[in-house]
Amino acid sequence: MSLEGKEKKYRISDIARELQVSPQEVLRFVKQEGGKVASTSSMVKSDMRELILDEFSDEKKLVDETRKIREEKRQRLSRLEEQSRKTYEKELKLKDTIAAKAEAVVAGRKETASEEPVQKPKAPAASPEPAAEPAALAGQKPTEETVRAEQPESPASSGETAEPQPQEPSEKPEKTLTPEPAPKPQEPSSSDTHVTYEKPKNIGGLTVLGSIDVESASRTKKKRKKRFKEQADELKGEFDVPGRGEEEGADKAAAKKPKPARPLEEASTGKKKKGRKKKKPEVDEKVIARNIRSTISGMDDSGSGASRQKFRKMRKIEREKELEAAEAEKEAQRSIIRVTEFATAHELADLMGINAKEIIQRCFTLGKFVTINQRLDKETIELIALEFGFEAEFVSEVEATDVEHLEDNPEDMEIRPPVVTIMGHVDHGKTSLLDYIRRSNVVAGESGGITQHIGAYEVTLENGRSITFLDTPGHEAFTAMRARGAQVTDIVVLVVAADDSVMPQTIEAINHSKAAEVPIVVAINKVDKPEANTEKIRSQLSEAGVLVEDWGGEYQCQEISAKQGTGVEELMEKVLMEAEIRELKANYAEEVNARGIIVESELDKGKGVVSTVLVQRGYLKVGDPFVSGNTMGRVRALMDERGKRVKKAGPSQPVRVLGFEDLPQSGDEFVVMASDKEAREVAQKRQIIRREHEFRRSTRVKLDSIARQIKEGQVKELSVIIKADTDGSIQALADGLMKIHNEEVKVQIIHQGVGQITETDVLLAAASDAIIIGFRVRPNINAKRLAEKEDLDIRFYSVIYHVIEDIEQALEGMLSPELHEESIGSLEIRQVFRVPKIGNVAGCYMLEGKIFRDSKVRLLRDGVQIYDGQLDSLKRFKDDVKEVDAGYECGLNLKGYGDIKVGDVVEAYRIVEKKRKL
Numbered sequence: 001m002s003l004e005g006k007e008k009k010y011r012i013s014d015i016a017r018e019l020q021v022s023p024q025e026v027l028r029f030v031k032q033e034g035g036k037v038a039s040t041s042s043m044v045k046s047d048m049r050e051l052i053l054d055e056f057s058d059e060k061k062l063v064d065e066t067r068k069i070r071e072e073k074r075q076r077l078s079r080l081e082e083q084s085r086k087t088y089e090k091e092l093k094l095k096d097t098i099a100a101k102a103e104a105v106v107a108g109r110k111e112t113a114s115e116e117p118v119q120k121p122k123a124p125a126a127s128p129e130p131a132a133e134p135a136a137l138a139g140q141k142p143t144e145e146t147v148r149a150e151q152p153e154s155p156a157s158s159g160e161t162a163e164p165q166p167q168e169p170s171e172k173p174e175k176t177l178t179p180e181p182a183p184k185p186q187e188p189s190s191s192d193t194h195v196t197y198e199k200p201k202n203i204g205g206l207t208v209l210g211s212i213d214v215e216s217a218s219r220t221k222k223k224r225k226k227r228f229k230e231q232a233d234e235l236k237g238e239f240d241v242p243g244r245g246e247e248e249g250a251d252k253a254a255a256k257k258p259k260p261a262r263p264l265e266e267a268s269t270g271k272k273k274k275g276r277k278k279k280k281p282e283v284d285e286k287v288i289a290r291n292i293r294s295t296i297s298g299m300d301d302s303g304s305g306a307s308r309q310k311f312r313k314m315r316k317i318e319r320e321k322e323l324e325a326a327e328a329e330k331e332a333q334r335s336i337i338r339v340t341e342f343a344t345a346h347e348l349a350d351l352m353g354i355n356a357k358e359i360i361q362r363c364f365t366l367g368k369f370v371t372i373n374q375r376l377d378k379e380t381i382e383l384i385a386l387e388f389g390f391e392a393e394f395v396s397e398v399e400a401t402d403v404e405h406l407e408d409n410p411e412d413m414e415i416r417p418p419v420v421t422i423m424g425h426v427d428h429g430k431t432s433l434l435d436y437i438r439r440s441n442v443v444a445g446e447s448g449g450i451t452q453h454i455g456a457y458e459v460t461l462e463n464g465r466s467i468t469f470l471d472t473p474g475h476e477a478f479t480a481m482r483a484r485g486a487q488v489t490d491i492v493v494l495v496v497a498a499d500d501s502v503m504p505q506t507i508e509a510i511n512h513s514k515a516a517e518v519p520i521v522v523a524i525n526k527v528d529k530p531e532a533n534t535e536k537i538r539s540q541l542s543e544a545g546v547l548v549e550d551w552g553g554e555y556q557c558q559e560i561s562a563k564q565g566t567g568v569e570e571l572m573e574k575v576l577m578e579a580e581i582r583e584l585k586a587n588y589a590e591e592v593n594a595r596g597i598i599v600e601s602e603l604d605k606g607k608g609v610v611s612t613v614l615v616q617r618g619y620l621k622v623g624d625p626f627v628s629g630n631t632m633g634r635v636r637a638l639m640d641e642r643g644k645r646v647k648k649a650g651p652s653q654p655v656r657v658l659g660f661e662d663l664p665q666s667g668d669e670f671v672v673m674a675s676d677k678e679a680r681e682v683a684q685k686r687q688i689i690r691r692e693h694e695f696r697r698s699t700r701v702k703l704d705s706i707a708r709q710i711k712e713g714q715v716k717e718l719s720v721i722i723k724a725d726t727d728g729s730i731q732a733l734a735d736g737l738m739k740i741h742n743e744e745v746k747v748q749i750i751h752q753g754v755g756q757i758t759e760t761d762v763l764l765a766a767a768s769d770a771i772i773i774g775f776r777v778r779p780n781i782n783a784k785r786l787a788e789k790e791d792l793d794i795r796f797y798s799v800i801y802h803v804i805e806d807i808e809q810a811l812e813g814m815l816s817p818e819l820h821e822e823s824i825g826s827l828e829i830r831q832v833f834r835v836p837k838i839g840n841v842a843g844c845y846m847l848e849g850k851i852f853r854d855s856k857v858r859l860l861r862d863g864v865q866i867y868d869g870q871l872d873s874l875k876r877f878k879d880d881v882k883e884v885d886a887g888y889e890c891g892l893n894l895k896g897y898g899d900i901k902v903g904d905v906v907e908a909y910r911i912v913e914k915k916r917k918l
């Protein structure tokens with residue numbers, strides 16, 4: 001009674017097994033439904049079980065269908081086995097009979113009767129028909145046995161045994177066997193001793209235990225035989241695997257061949273009926289086992305679920321191999337130290353597991369004096385590491401301070417939604433596809449809140465499964481992320497317009513996906529257009545190395561119309577199928593520290609830094625302290641793409657995060673730390689290293705430090721911008737520069753032009769890390785300021801030989817102390833007075849700096865130098881003065897030069913000697 005009252009309970013893992021889904025998935029669902037369960041071995045009541053079955057109804061259907069198919073196949077197979085078993089039994093019985101008869105014939109008669117039975121069995125053995133008989137003529141069985149006991153041959157089979165029967169009894173065989181001589185001659189057509197068939201009729205000796213209507217029985221038998229043969233052929237065809245069929249055939253032949261030999265031996269020796277019987281099952285088992293194996297493997301090949309299983313198996317093996325390789329690499333990596341440039345002696349010592357003193361001593365022997373906290377340059381680090389038997393691998397600050405990746409507990413790993421990027425050529429419909437998916441799945445299904453662009457969004461399909469799309473169409477974003485070491489995309493949907501063709505960007509997308517080893521699902525778009533030619537696209541794709549499934553390849557392909565929405569659902573199914581094959585999993589444990597990747601960041605006026613984080617591990621929760629790139633923070637708020645606040649976000653879920661101290665970059669890793677303190681420590685460490693880099697590494701190529709930069713491998717070519725007063729000067733300079741030979745570095749002129757140095761020249765130089773050579777030209781004021789700000793090297797020359805010499809020496813690191821021109825002030829000529837005896841006098845306004853009476857000056861017209869010399873006089877009103885400051889007017893005239901015009905600029909400069917920096 002109490003048992004009846006007790007409701008039946010089911011274990012979660014059993015239900016999961018039944019549904020062939022992950023127990024964790026079921027557990028999660030039960031928890032979602034409010035079930036109080038602790039683990040996958042917890043029990044649930046039948047109503048919960050119903051709920052689970054309901055939730056996983058698709059999976060259940062699939063499982064049921066697979067089971068049904070398997071069951072059918074198994075039944076057919078066992079039928080076949082049964083038939084073949086019976087056939088063998090029959091054959092062997094027949095052989096016994098024949099052998100016995102042969103003995104009798106040898107004993108009782110003359111002739112070559114002993115040969116006949118040997119060949120005859122061959123015929124029945126070749127055809128499995130008799131197997132149908134026992135089933136059909138069950139009533140005969142006892143007859144067979146009884147007869148065998150007395151005179152084994154005759155009743156053994158009503159059909160085939162008819163041949164030997166006539167050898168002994170003459171009465172019955174005639175009745176029973178009259179219809180048989182007809183079929184017999186057909187069977188042993190290969191035999192050479194058919195003649196003897198006629199004779200057996202006279203051989204009597206059978207004991208009749210009962211009579212049967214052989215004619216009708218044989219008709220039915222024949223029919224059945226025929227039917228069975230057809231069935232067997234059909235099944236054979238169905239189960240046969242190329243190559244296996246032959247094997248099996250060979251097996252059968254092998255199994256059959258010895259049989260005729262046995263009766264022959266035995267017939268001649270006339271013994272061992274028992275022994276023969278004992279051997280029978282042995283042969284049968286082997287053949288059957290082989291049949292089963294080949295049939296099952298045939299089933300495996302044909303089953304769609306099985307191919308997935310196969311793939312999983314392959315993946316498992318692959319993963320094991322990867323693991324082994326990783327282990328081997330780990331071993332090899334033990335002698336490699338990952339160090340940032342400009343690490344301190346102390347840090348380096350820590351990394352190598354030695355005392356900092358040893359490093360200081362070693363540096364001393366190398367002629368370098370360093371202190372424990374002194375930062376070492378790349379070259380020194382490499383040298384010291386080598387001295388201690390290590391190889392230095394230089395890493396970025398983020399890599400160096402990478403937060404330890406903790407192992408995931410396999411129990412916490414659950415299937416996660418795939419992350420998809422849509423790629424394709426311009427105008428092939430990427431945005432339209434994204435829009436359609438979004439419209440049909442997101443907006444429609446949700447109420448309230450305006451969907452914002454957050455760089456990624458999750459779509460839940462009708463079947464309840466989700467896909468996360470990275471809303472950054474195009475391979476640039478994909479590649480940019482990858483360049484930062486972030487592999488976020490699981491699957492690429494490659495959109496190709498059916499009314500166009502495979503285009504350069506399509507090829508690029510394919511190459512990028514392949515390089516990243518990301519699977520591609522092809523979407524042939526715009527099939528609604530009359531000019532759409534999908535076959536052409538398939539062919540072009542195959543040429544581009546993407547052979548689609550319909551053409552026998554491995555890439556799934558779906559024809560769609562992003563505009564009308566046709567095929568989009570199927571496309572999503574294919575994406576999910578691809579994801580399923582890949583078994584994308586993530587750690588769903590509540591207690592692990594979440595990790596993710598920054599997809600996008602922006603500075604919001606009201607909210608501060610807002611970043612979209614794609615969670616990859618664990619649950620990101622409000623209040624979590626984190627570090628991301630060089631910044632850190634504490635999660636102040638989490639929002640979905642509709643701006644709705646959420647409390648947490650799990651794997652593959654994109655979420656807007658508030659609480660960053662600074663703007664992180666997309667592709668930066670986002671790691672939740674145990675405490676604010678730890679987060680701050682890591683972030684600060686990264687910031688220090690970054691600052692040090694910026695400080696230590698001169699980003700600009702400078703002529704006086706180029707040799708060092710070449711040595712450090714930072715510079716492989718010296719880019720030069722030439723600005724000169726005339727075309728002739730440019731040609732002469734360019735020719736001279738191109739002749740400079742240096743093994744490690746080559747000179748490349750990236751731009752040349754006549755006229756003053758402008759802001760554009762400076763910007764170009766800044767962007768391409770070039771130096772500017774001004775040959776008898778000067779920069780305008782803006783260009784000058786920009787060059788100062790950008791810390792750009794602009795060199796001024798008036799003699800071609802000096803340019804070539806300087807560059808040659810610079811490349812060799814032998815640049816002599818530089819005679820550097822320092823501009824001290826500039827004036828603009830606003831009036832020109834003609835003074836008798838003196839010549840032209842300029843009325844000027846001091847624009848900037850100062851001018852001294854003994855200053856060297858050059859006259860510039862439109863930035864081009866037209867005179868270089870000295871002042872003849874410098875006056876304020878009528879008085880001679882020694883200097884004039886900015887903002888004042890003055891009068892001056894140039895020594896020996898009177899061709900001055902309003903608007904010309906007089907630049908005062910001095911030559912200073914600057915030591916070469918190396």
Ligand SMILES: Nc1nc2c(ncn2[C@@H]2O[C@H](COP(=O)(O)OP(=O)(O)OP(=O)(O)O)[C@@H](O)[C@H]2O)c(=O)[nH]1
Pocket residue numbers: 424425426427428429430431432433473525526527528529560561562563564
């Ligand atoms: N007839 C038809 N037109 C489509 C289809 N899909 C996209 N289009 C049209 O093709 C044009 C380009 O589509 P987009 O979605 O902007 O293409 P895209 O690849 O995102 O283009 P970019 O963002 O410039 O790279 C638009 O005018 C769409 O209306 C479709 O399935 N059928």
